[in-house]
Amino acid sequence: MNRNPDSDFRSQGLWARLARGEVSSEQAVERCIARYEARENDVQAFAAFDAERALGEARARDRERELRGPRGALHGLPFAVKDVIDTVDLPTQRGSPRYEGRRAEQDAACVRLLRQAGCVLLGKADTVEFAGIGRDPPTANPHDPKRTPGGSSAGSGAAVATGMAPMALGTQTGGSVIRPSSFCGVAGFKPTYGRVPVQGLWLHAPSLDTVGWMAEDTELLARTGEVLTLGEWQAPEAGRRLNIGLYRTPYWSDAEPSSRSAVEAAAEKLAEAGHAVEEVDEVPGxxxxxxxxxxxxxxxxxxxxxxxxxxxxxxxxxxxxxxxxxxxxxxxxxxxxxxxxxxxLRPVFDKRLADYDAWLTASVPGEAIPRRDGNGEATFNRLFTALQLPCVTIPGLTGPAGLPVGVQFVGARFADMQVLAAAAMLEYLLAGE
Amino acid sequence: MNRNPDSDFRSQGLWARLARGEVSSEQAVERCIARYEARENDVQAFAAFDAERALGEARARDRERELRGPRGALHGLPFAVKDVIDTVDLPTQRGSPRYEGRRAEQDAACVRLLRQAGCVLLGKADTVEFAGIGRDPPTANPHDPKRTPGGSSAGSGAAVATGMAPMALGTQTGGSVIRPSSFCGVAGFKPTYGRVPVQGLWLHAPSLDTVGWMAEDTELLARTGEVLTLGEWQAPEAGRRLNIGLYRTPYWSDAEPSSRSAVEAAAEKLAEAGHAVEEVDEVPGxxxxxxxxxxxxxxxxxxxxxxxxxxxxxxxxxxxxxxxxxxxxxxxxxxxxxxxxxxxLRPVFDKRLADYDAWLTASVPGEAIPRRDGNGEATFNRLFTALQLPCVTIPGLTGPAGLPVGVQFVGARFADMQVLAAAAMLEYLLAGE
Structure with a gap:
């Protein structure tokens, strides 16, 4: 498996070491800066990055931890923010030449919640213009510079894949979180629509736009969800038998062999470990x-x-x-x-999903495509975004070119933490290889 | 009829005279400033008002009209903006002590569209905190200072009722445009959900929040709708027979005699003029x-x-x-x-509404209530806001205390201009009294 081009770094589990107090926030930010210096020239994940500012914020969080203890599980964690999400410290340019150098007067609500929990803002991750249409960012796929990192949360995916940030906020209107997560080989999460506050976002298609995020691993996805008020994270209990539906969607014929193999390998892995995996009948309509x-x-x-x-x-x-x-x-x-x-169809899917811990499906049609051909298709994302369902993609499988291909877990509305738990179980099984 | 406490001013039809070139934008703004100076002390409609700035903007629009002609029907029109909608020239405080003196770095999209069409920003109309819950504004009902102007677009309603602004933007999440319009005795409009851009708004309940507006008359509501990209306004054809449904809603028992009488008087007026008015059966659920x-x-x-x-x-x-x-x-x-x-229920209502030009119903339970008792109930608004339907309230009828009681027209989703045309017809008939 070539899960990550920077696996030496990633294997150190920055966020977990920070949470255990084995590294300080300042050290964590220094690691991110070192990765930035090593990789940003080739990858171009960031629209703005201020190392000194981030170090200052990290030192303040470290002092605070000494004096009063951590604010929570993510105290001192460095994070990047997609450039359509307002930040007061760094420009928010929305990927648009029109907004070059724009400064918002307040952090977006999701950024405020993370900083209130002690997280440290690193920089702004580049994006497709308005997270929708127009200018493409210069960001390259960290695994192959000729391939796309996926849009529109391109910089967020690339930043996490390279270890330049252990966690990065994105947004999804079609497939803008799950797709770049899959292409870049990181864990990605789009929660239930409407559960994360939208104040301070550029809204492109407001009835679809959802704040999502990428992270080193599924537990960090979940811990971020706790801060963003999605509920309490409970890691899957050892020995618990999951009930997983294998849902091919009406678009399965658009899945390339790489993506089909990834889903089937994941299903097999789960079944081997004693979990129930059954094919889900198509939902009419x-x-x-x-x-x-x-x-x-x-x-x-x-x-x-x-x-x-x-x-x-x-x-x-x-x-x-x-x-x-x-x-x-x-x-x-x-x-x-x-x-x-x-x-x-929303209540119909919810009802069908209620019989399962989650449904397993494709994240993307296949591996990252050449940049000259665009950002890739959101074939396996648009339906779930429309249905407002929580979606998690996890890495660990690869296609014929050796590039990452994620697999996706989908759950009923508001079952965010339950779907994350199912994904964490597969992540654990894949890591055991 | 005591349609308006400042009817001498209102009868001059400021916006129509401006459109016909009978007054300049500077003169129109001067009229608003004169009304502001005469009434603001008692009414307290504005959270911010900058007379000099508005005069300067008006003079620029007048020069532009001379040199290149008007940008459109609303060129030079002064307007007020509810304080939860961002403006770059004036503070946007969201009715909250937390945001005292806050300056947004860009106009909200709806404000940009109006200014792009040549409209002139007068001031920020006061509001209930976050247009939702918390601090009430000091705004008084222009007809009776002991009564509420209605929330949350309190200042917008009072500003238009007093002639301090011929048009004012508000927002509606429950009944926050229709109710203050009715209590203050002005024309008010909440368009189909999602049809007016929300960039730059404080979003309180994003799946319900809709930009709406109040104005001197229904045609100005419609002309504003044209600028806000709702489509082309066509005044109702003379001699056209409207098909109006009288829809009492499941909440009719909450309507006071004043509101029932207003609806029945409107129905009678329409029927007398040859329009079809028939009772609508209740929609199950x-x-x-x-x-x-x-x-x-x-x-x-x-x-x-x-x-x-x-x-x-x-x-x-x-x-x-x-x-x-x-x-x-x-x-x-x-x-x-x-x-x-x-x-x-949305498609069910749409289908039922398709047989009519509009449905006539109550705007509010009755006249404005004492301020000590709150801002009034949104009983006849919440269902239509939830259904995403376009709603127009028009003034012209009064209750036992001599205070305004509006009547409401509701149409199918996207039938915004059609519903405005039905309202304009009744407005015409009531003005003929």
């Missing part, structure tokens, strides 16, 4: 979900971008102009049909 | 809508306020602390049931 998601995403994006368009075409990416002017001919009737079609 | 809306509003508000809570209790209103700590015991299951219950 699910075959429309990706198309409905597309209608809503582009219909809402047009509205979100209207004021940018109104400010003049100068400096505005041609794809954004096209999104506003053409908008794929999306009508109000099509929007209503898409909203209602998805809305009708 | 609709009796749950207000309760579901309540669950979602408080469930989401807790998440929105979490980072405020995390910043410490000092200066935080006790109602906000309670919202976060207690949250009425709302569970994830209750949230999902509410989302799905409402989601299932």
């Amino acid at each position: 699910a075959e429309n979900l990706n198309e409905w998601q597309d209608v809503i995403m582009h219909g809402e994006a047009r509205i979100s971008l209207m004021a940018e368009y109104g400010a003049g075409k100068q400096g505005l990416h041609e794809d954004i102009i096209e999104e506003v002017e053409v908008n794929r001919g999306i009508t109000p009737r099509a929007m209503a049909e898409a909203y209602d079609g998805i809305g009708g | 609709a009796e749950n809508l207000n309760e579901w809306q309540d669950v979602i509003m408080h469930g989401e508000a807790r998440i929105s306020l979490m980072a405020e809570y995390g910043a410490g209790k000092q200066g935080l209103h006790e109602d906000i602390i309670e919202e976060v700590e207690v949250n009425r015991g709302i569970t994830p299951r209750a949230m999902a049931e509410a989302y799905d219950g409402i989601g299932g």
